[in-house]
Amino acid sequence: MQTIGFLVHPSFHMLSLGALSAFEFANRTLPEPAYEVVTVSMTGGLVRSCIGVDVDTVELRGQSFDTLMIAGAPTIVPFPPRLVEHLKDATARHRRVVSICTGAFVLAEAGLLDGRRATTHWFHARELADRFPAVKVEQDRIFIADGPIWTSAGASAAIDLALALVEQDHGVEIARAVARKLVVYHRRPGGQSQFSELLDIAPKSDRIQRALTYARRNLQTELSVTQLAKVASLSPRQFSRAFLAETGQPPAKIVERLRVEAARLLMEQSRHPIDVIARQTGFADRDRMRRAFLRAFGQPPQAIRRSGRSDPIDIAESAVEA
Structure with a gap:
């Protein structure tokens, strides 16, 4: 069983939770459930989203998750120093560390994105690049996998990233079945433009x-x-x-x-x-x-065609080994 630690913080964006549906439907598609989701925060207890809905959480301590995902927010919110400190050695405790939308800012603050390719919501990409010049910001990408660190654009792009995680774990056919159950036409490739x-x-x-x-x-x-x-x-x-x-x-x-x-x-x-x-x-x-x-x-036509048809993603092609 792979554990997904989903980290929320005050004023997080509720739409970030939509990414978890990919793991829910993967459990329903696979012969046996493969994912357990644990919603965590730095304080534990109820955490209020930007729209006022509270989510119950477990306090983040020294747990090790297969994948730690950090929710995004509509604006760039200050992150507690304790969270930044916790994330500095995150790749040693978690197989994958994932940010959604503005969650990339806390990864950058913890130094996890130094020298790596990363993305975030296009509206905040310039600020990410200005504040953290060691990060190779690619502002017009849906998501990017660079070694164990994954970053995504805002809003629905988190679903594309989550489907790619499922695909990496269980193959293209399972990811395709999950996409159908989510009524998603297909998983957009990470290199696709955020806007037209x-x-x-x-x-x-x-x-x-x-x-x-x-x-x-x-x-x-x-x-x-x-x-x-x-x-x-x-x-x-x-x-x-x-x-x-x-x-x-x-x-x-x-x-x-x-x-x-x-x-x-x-x-x-x-x-x-x-x-x-x-x-x-x-x-x-x-x-x-x-x-x-x-x-x-950032991809040739053949890669766009393969991704558009939900062919397997080649994580190694875009990733830099940690």
């Missing part, structure tokens, strides 16, 4: 919006600055200047990201060959698409 460029771009002017709409509908064409400027009824220089001012990025970068996201959807939802997808989304060849995927997701 297609939704995040919101230019102020109709001209730039018109150019973006044209680009989305014509990804298979060249989409040069001259072409987009013509659609916007601006000179290329005026268009480039206005586009950067309204989106914060140059046209070429946005066009590449739109192509990458369109290609990712095709990789996950179709069986088209990679060469065909590259042509349909405007990449000259599969090599250029591969380089764009590495820039955007």
Whole structure:
């Protein structure tokens, strides 16, 4: 029986508890229950969440868990010095140490993330990088496994991470069955973007919006600055200047990201060959698409396709041995 120590703290986010459902349904799926969940806190007793719901806990002392998970919070809350001290040797007492959302901050404060890749909710990622420069923060990732340390983005990303833990323990078929019972379409790969460029771009002017709409509908064409400027009824220089001012990025970068996201959807939802997808989304060849995927997701197209189909994750590929 593997024990999951789930650490909560005052004002923790209730949605963090959703990750535990993956272990509950794994127990129901496996021939024999494999997980025991113990909710712990530094004080024991009732701990109030950010929405006012109390959760009963056991005091965290010197217990050793197979996996210690730290709940996140909507904001960055101060962690008790006793907790930080307790976590400094956590990898010696627990096989895996996991943070959800802003829980990454206490791992960083304890020094567990020094020299490691880590993520957190995109809204707080810049602060994590600024406060802890020894941490290799990757702000646009769903979750990251680096040796025994796992970190996730906020909200529902904890479920993707928990499914990956189940997959590491019991294989892809069990994780897939658990995902179905949770009514999750599939476990998103850790390298998937936390948010979509297609939704995040919101230019102020109709001209730039018109150019973006044209680009989305014509990804298979060249989409040069001259072409987009013509659609916007601006000179290329005026268009480039206005586009950067309204989106914060140059046209070429946005066009590449739109192509990458369109290609990712095709990789996950179709069986088209990679060469065909590259042509349909405007990449000259599969090599250029591969380089764009590495820039955007940190993974090649083949890895995105395997993950999208719930194939086994390769923890060793993204992990650094402790």
